[in-house]
Amino acid sequence: MKLIKKVRLKLHNGKKKVARISGNVAVKVKFWANVHYLLIDLSLYREMHGINSGIIAHRKRTIDGNTSFLRRCIHRIEKGLSSKNRRKKFAEQYILDAVIAFKKEFESKGFSETINWAYNTFTTYFEEVEHTPQIDKAHKLFDEQIVKLDTRLIDKREMIRAGMRNDITVTYEDYQSLNLRRRSVRSYKNQPVERDKIEKALSIALQAPSACNRQPFSFKIVENKEKLLEVGSLPLGAATFYEDIPLMVFAIGDLSAYEYIKDRHIIYVDTGLVVMNFILALETLGLSSCVINWPDVKEAEMKLARSFDLEPHEKCVTCIAVGYADDECYIPLSEKKKVNNVIEYY
Numbered sequence: 001m002k003l004i005k006k007v008r009l010k011l012h013n014g015k016k017k018v019a020r021i022s023g024n025v026a027v028k029v030k031f032w033a034n035v036h037y038l039l040i041d042l043s044l045y046r047e048m049h050g051i052n053s054g055i056i057a058h059r060k061r062t063i064d065g066n067t068s069f070l071r072r073c074i075h076r077i078e079k080g081l082s083s084k085n086r087r088k089k090f091a092e093q094y095i096l097d098a099v100i101a102f103k104k105e106f107e108s109k110g111f112s113e114t115i116n117w118a119y120n121t122f123t124t125y126f127e128e129v130e131h132t133p134q135i136d137k138a139h140k141l142f143d144e145q146i147v148k149l150d151t152r153l154i155d156k157r158e159m160i161r162a163g164m165r166n167d168i169t170v171t172y173e174d175y176q177s178l179n180l181r182r183r184s185v186r187s188y189k190n191q192p193v194e195r196d197k198i199e200k201a202l203s204i205a206l207q208a209p210s211a212c213n214r215q216p217f218s219f220k221i222v223e224n225k226e227k228l229l230e231v232g233s234l235p236l237g238a239a240t241f242y243e244d245i246p247l248m249v250f251a252i253g254d255l256s257a258y259e260y261i262k263d264r265h266i267i268y269v270d271t272g273l274v275v276m277n278f279i280l281a282l283e284t285l286g287l288s289s290c291v292i293n294w295p296d297v298k299e300a301e302m303k304l305a306r307s308f309d310l311e312p313h314e315k316c317v318t319c320i321a322v323g324y325a326d327d328e329c330y331i332p333l334s335e336k337k338k339v340n341n342v343i344e345y346y
């Protein structure tokens with residue numbers, strides 16, 4: 001193992017030309033790709049390290065409260081409860097683990113929206129499901145926990161039927177107009193962005209769907225000028241305008257939300273959905289934005305990790321420049337594809 005590491009570093013650091021030639025062969029020869037990414041180009045190794053660090057953190061946390069595990073369990077129970085063909089008993093294999101996770105979550109972090117959601121879901125579950133010895137055991141443990149909760153904090157809610165939701169008040173044309181108005185703006189007025197507006201936009205953005213409702217993201221909001229210059233220079237795509245950005249948001253995905261390697265891409269999908277909601281919401285508040293690419297560059301990753309004190313499993317997914325548009329600046333046409341060019345019916 002030590003020898004492989006040594007060879008790897010030597011090849012990676014020393015011979016740029018060798019690395020280039022090897023990279024060119026790797027894209028043509030499948031076998032060589034394995035050799036290349038094992039020994040010469042270590043980009044995937046860093047990614048692997050991040051994923052692995054997430055899995056380890058996830059497993060460790062089962063000991064002292066694992067929010068994403070709990071959220072996934074609650075989500076699965078809700079799916080079972082809302083299923084058209086609901087079974088008389090379900091979730092028997094994991095209900096006890098779910099209640100244990102609830103207990104640990106409450107003990108380690110106190111009351112939260114996750115506890116509230118879990119409380120409501122468990123309550124319905126235990127009322128409606130057919131009991132077995134295993135479900136009884138979980139129920140007993142749940143009852144022991146809820147006496148510790150301050151019931152005044154709980155927002156008691158029940159699932160509603162799809163037809164009982166609010167009437168839709170936004171027309172297709174409204175939504176079209178919002179989307180046609182939003183365009184990437186890269187030149188801003190020298191005017192601060194109010195925190196209140198960022199939080200209002202985020203509170204809507206967070207309504208986005210996410211896999212198993214785990215919501216594996218957080219956002220670093222940078223408004224301090226010095227910090228903006230420090231972190232704004234890292235994503236190369238803003239090199240020409242980062243000095244004038246009034247506020248930046250760094251969207252961070254958390255790979256410790258997952259137990260299995262197969263789920264490693266979810267942070268990008270879930271965070272992307274929030275970001276889209278966010279930039280549309282900003283538009284309704286009079287703010288403009290530009291999403292900025294966060295490429296996988298080792299030096300930039302390391303600097304950002306230091307700057308925000310990130311763990312190896314916390315990955316920047318993308319960043320967003322936010323500000324009031326300079327009314328005189330031009331906006332690229334950025335023609336969009338037409339529907340018939342992107343669809344195929346089956």
Ligand SMILES: Cc1cc2nc3c(=O)[nH]c(=O)nc-3n(C[C@H](O)[C@H](O)[C@H](O)COP(=O)(O)O)c2cc1C
Nearest residue numbers: 182183184186236237238290291292293294318334
């Ligand atoms: C993931 C992503 C990364 C982007 N990276 C950059 C970037 O680094 N620099 C930049 O100026 N614009 C960036 N953009 C903005 C795109 O260039 C822009 O969305 C695209 O040209 C379409 O224009 P529109 O946003 O005005 O519709 C990025 C957009 C996305 C979604």
